[in-house]
Amino acid sequence: MRYRTLLKIGPVGFRIGSDWRAPIAALDDLYRDYPRPDSDIADFTVRLFAARWWRRFLRPSVMIGGDYTIPDAAPLPLSMGLLAAEMGMNLQMALGHRRYLLVHASAVERDGRALLMTGMSGAGKSTLAALLTARGWRLMGDEFALIDPETGLVHAFPRLISLKNRAIDEVHSALPGGRVGPMLADTPKGDLRHLVPDARAIEAMMRPATPALLLFPAFGHALAERPVGRAETFVRLTQASTNFVLLGESGFTALSHLVNSVPVRAIDYPDTPGAIALVDRLWETLA
Amino acid sequence: MTGRLVVESLRDPARCGAYSSDQWNALIAAARAEQLAGTLAYRLTGLTLPEPVAQIMEDARCSAENGRTLALWEAEAARRALAPLGVPVLLLKGTAFVAAGLKAGVGRAIGDLDILVPRGSLDAVEAALLDAGWEWVKPDPYDDAYYRQWMHELPPLIHRERDRMIDVHHTILPLTARITPDPAAMIADAGALNNGLYVPCPNDLLCHAAAHLFADGELAGGMRNLWDIHCLLEEFGTGELAERSRLHGLSAPVRRAVRLSHRLYGTDVPDAWRGRAVSDALFVHRLLARDGWGRVRPKWVEHVFYLRGHWLRMPPVMLARHLWTKWRKGYRPVG
Amino acid sequence: MPVDLGELIALYHRPSARTHLVGSPVPEILDALGEEAMDTQQLLDALQRRYALDDADPQALAARLAELESVGLIRRA
Numbered sequence: 001m002r003y004r005t006l007l008k009i010g011p012v013g014f015r016i017g018s019d020w021r022a023p024i025a026a027l028d029d030l031y032r033d034y035p036r037p038d039s040d041i042a043d044f045t046v047r048l049f050a051a052r053w054w055r056r057f058l059r060p061s062v063m064i065g066g067d068y069t070i071p072d073a074a075p076l077p078l079s080m081g082l083l084a085a086e087m088g089m090n091l092q093m094a095l096g097h098r099r100y101l102l103v104h105a106s107a108v109e110r111d112g113r114a115l116l117m118t119g120m121s122g123a124g125k126s127t128l129a130a131l132l133t134a135r136g137w138r139l140m141g142d143e144f145a146l147i148d149p150e151t152g153l154v155h156a157f158p159r160l161i162s163l164k165n166r167a168i169d170e171v172h173s174a175l176p177g178g179r180v181g182p183m184l185a186d187t188p189k190g191d192l193r194h195l196v197p198d199a200r201a202i203e204a205m206m207r208p209a210t211p212a213l214l215l216f217p218a219f220g221h222a223l224a225e226r227p228v229g230r231a232e233t234f235v236r237l238t239q240a241s242t243n244f245v246l247l248g249e250s251g252f253t254a255l256s257h258l259v260n261s262v263p264v265r266a267i268d269y270p271d272t273p274g275a276i277a278l279v280d281r282l283w284e285t286l287a
Numbered sequence: 288m289t290g291r292l293v294v295e296s297l298r299d300p301a302r303c304g305a306y307s308s309d310q311w312n313a314l315i316a317a318a319r320a321e322q323l324a325g326t327l328a329y330r331l332t333g334l335t336l337p338e339p340v341a342q343i344m345e346d347a348r349c350s351a352e353n354g355r356t357l358a359l360w361e362a363e364a365a366r367r368a369l370a371p372l373g374v375p376v377l378l379l380k381g382t383a384f385v386a387a388g389l390k391a392g393v394g395r396a397i398g399d400l401d402i403l404v405p406r407g408s409l410d411a412v413e414a415a416l417l418d419a420g421w422e423w424v425k426p427d428p429y430d431d432a433y434y435r436q437w438m439h440e441l442p443p444l445i446h447r448e449r450d451r452m453i454d455v456h457h458t459i460l461p462l463t464a465r466i467t468p469d470p471a472a473m474i475a476d477a478g479a480l481n482n483g484l485y486v487p488c489p490n491d492l493l494c495h496a497a498a499h500l501f502a503d504g505e506l507a508g509g510m511r512n513l514w515d516i517h518c519l520l521e522e523f524g525t526g527e528l529a530e531r532s533r534l535h536g537l538s539a540p541v542r543r544a545v546r547l548s549h550r551l552y553g554t555d556v557p558d559a560w561r562g563r564a565v566s567d568a569l570f571v572h573r574l575l576a577r578d579g580w581g582r583v584r585p586k587w588v589e590h591v592f593y594l595r596g597h598w599l600r601m602p603p604v605m606l607a608r609h610l611w612t613k614w615r616k617g618y619r620p621v622g
Numbered sequence: 623m624p625v626d627l628g629e630l631i632a633l634y635h636r637p638s639a640r641t642h643l644v645g646s647p648v649p650e651i652l653d654a655l656g657e658e659a660m661d662t663q664q665l666l667d668a669l670q671r672r673y674a675l676d677d678a679d680p681q682a683l684a685a686r687l688a689e690l691e692s693v694g695l696i697r698r699a
Contacts, residue, residue, distance in 0.1 A: 001580055013339065015312055017580055040308035041339040045316045047580055067319045067581060098346050231630040231643060248353050252634040252641055256625040353639060360638040367697060
C-alpha cells in the first residue's frame with residue numbers, strides 16, 4: 001500500500017494503509033499528538049483500497065478492508081476518506097478486539113470515576129460526551145468503552161468524536177478552541193464533522209477509571225429519569241457489546257460485575273442543557 | 288512474499304526472535320488472512336516476544352479456545368438431533384481434529400460443522416436437522432436442484448438461533464468430479480468417540496484433506512489445509528497411506544500433498560514420498576500468495592485457480608451451462 | 623456461578639459458551655436436577671418437596687423441560 005501510518009489510541013495500535021494520500025494525511029494531521037504503537041507493532045491493520053485499479057482515479061471510491069471485514073460493505077467517495085478510516089478502525093474493534101469487553105458507549109471521567117452513556121445511535125452519546133468535556137470532565141471515548149474483565153476498570157479509547165448535523169454547531173459554541181476535521185456533507189448519516197479530543201484526553205489516555213454511573217440517554221422527549229432493573233441493564237448491555245459472546249466466561253463475569261456494582265438510570269431529554277443539568281444531579285447523588 | 292514468512296515462522300518458530308516490527312506487522316496480517324493466527328500463536332508459545340506481539344498471540348490463543356468450545360458444542364447439538372436415527376455420523380475437518388484431540392486441532396480456526404453420513408440416510412438426516420432448528424441458507428431453486436443432484440453435500444443449513452452453519456456430506460467430492468472416493472469405506476473404518484460420534488481413520492483424514500486441498504477447491508485457505516496435512520503426517524506417518532489413497536482414487540492429490548508438506552513445512556516423510564513435480568510450482572505460488580497487508584498477491588494465481596476449481600468439479604459441457612445460467616442471473620466471480 | 627439480577631438469574635453455560643437469562647421455575651428445576659437423571663414425575667415430586675407448589679402440573683413441567691432441552695441446558699439421559 002502506497003501510503004501508510006501507524007497510530008495508537010488508548011491500548012490499541014493501528015496500522016492503516018491507503019491507495020490515496022489524502023486519508024492518511026488527514027489522519028496524520030488530526031491524530032498528530034497521539035503516540036505510535038509500542039515497538040511500532042500494530043494490533044490491527046486497516047486498508048483503504050480501490051476495488052478496481054481505475055477506481056483510484058475515476059470517481060475514486062474507497063473500499064474498507066483490513067484484518068477483519070464484512071462482505072458487501074459499500075464504498076465511500078474519496079472526499080470521505082477520513083470517515084472510511086474511522087469506520088475501518090471501528091470494524092477491527094467490533095469484529096476482532098477481545099482484550100477488553102467492548103461496550104458501545106461514550107465515557108467521561110472525573111476524579112478517577114467514569115460516567116458511561118450507552119444506547120441507540122442518534123441518542124446523543126457523542127454530543128453529550130463532547131459537551132461534558134467543556135465542563136471539566138476528561139473524555140475517555142465516544143464510541144467504545146473498554147472494560148477490563150480482570151479489574152472491572154474502564155479504559156480510555158479516545159478516537160475522533162463524530163458530531164452530526166446540529167451537534168456540530170452546538171459543540172463548536174461550547175468548545176470554540178476545539179480542533180476539528182473537514183466538514184463531510186451528505187454522508188450516510190447526514191453532515192458529519194470530527195472533533196479532536198483535547199490535550200488532557202490524549203495525555204491521560206492510558207489512565208483507567210472506576211465505572212460509577214451508567215446512563216441510557218434518549219433524545220427528543222420531555223426531561224425525565226427512571227431507574228433500570230439489573231436484568232434489563234444486562235440485556236441492553238449485551239446488545240451494546242460487540243464482543244460479549246467472543247469473550248465467553250470472562251465477558252459474562254465482567255458484565256455481571258458491572259451490572260451489579262454501578263447505579264443505572266434511563267434519561268429522556270429534549271435539549272442538551274437539560275441533559276447536562278440532569279447528568280450533573282445524578283452524578284452528585286448516585287456516583 | 289509474506290506467505291513464505293508465515294510458512295517459515297510456523298516451521299521454525301525460533302527464527303521469529305530476529306523479526307523487525309515490519310516483519311511482525313506483515314506476519315500477523317498474513318496469518319490472520321490465512322486463518323492461521325491461532326496456529327501461529329500456539330507455535331510461538333514459550334518464546335520471548337515483543338510485548339505487543341505477546342498480547343496479540345495471547346488473544347489469538349483465547350480466540351482459538353473459544354472457537355473450539357463453539358465447534359464442539361455444534362457437534363454435540365448435531366449429535367443430539369441425529370442420535371435417534373441410529374445412523375453413523377462422522378465429523379470431518381477442523382471439528383474432527385479438535386474432537387479427537389489431534390495436533391491438527393491445536394489453535395485451529397473452525398467455521399462450519401462438517402459431517403459425513405450414509406447417502407441413503409440423507410432424507411432422514413435433513414428432516415431431523417430441520418426439526419431441530421436448522422434452516423436453509425439459500426432459497427434459490429436452480430442452485431438447490433443443482434446442489435442436490437450433483438454436489439457431495441446437502442445445500443447449506445444454518446441454525447436459526449445459534450447462527451452456525453452445518454455441511455452434511457454424503458461423499459467427500461462432488462459427484463461430477465472425475466475422482467470418486469469411497470465413503471462406505473470411510474464409514475466402515477471410522478473411529479468412535481466417547482459420545483457416539485465418529486471420526487475418519489487417520490489415513491482417511493489425510494485423504495480428505497488432500498482431496499479438499501487439490502481436487503475440489505480454488506485453494507483458498509490452502510496454507511492452513513496444508514498445515515493440517517503436515518500435522519496429520521507428523522502424528523500418524525505414512526503407513527498404508529499409499530494403499531488407502533488408491534482405494535479412494537486420490538493417489539495423485541495425496542502424493543502432491545505430502546510432497547508440498549515436506550517442501551514447505553519440512554515434514555519428515557520417507558524418501559519415496561519426497562521429490563518435486565514440475566506442476567508443483569503453480570500450487571506453491573498459490574499457497575504462498577499472500578502479502579504483508581493480508582491481500583492475495585499476485586492476483587493472477589487466484590483467477591487461474593478459480594477456473595480450475597470449477598473445471599475439476601464439473602465436466603466442460605456442464606460447466607458452460609452452469610456459468611451461462613449464473614451469468615444470466617448476474618453473478619460475477621470474486622475479484 | 624449463577625448471577626442474581628433481581629427479577630432474573632443470569633447463567634453462563636460453559637459447554638456452549640452461551641449466556642441464558644432465566645426466571646423461576648428454571649433455576650429451581652436446574653438445581654433439583656443436579657447431577658442425577660430423573661423422569662418428569664420424580665422431578666415434580668422433588669420440586670414439590672422443596673418448594674410447596676400449589677399446582678403441580680406434570681404437563682407444564684414437561685413443557686418447561688422441552689424448552690430447556692432445546693437451548694441445551696439439559697438433555698435426555
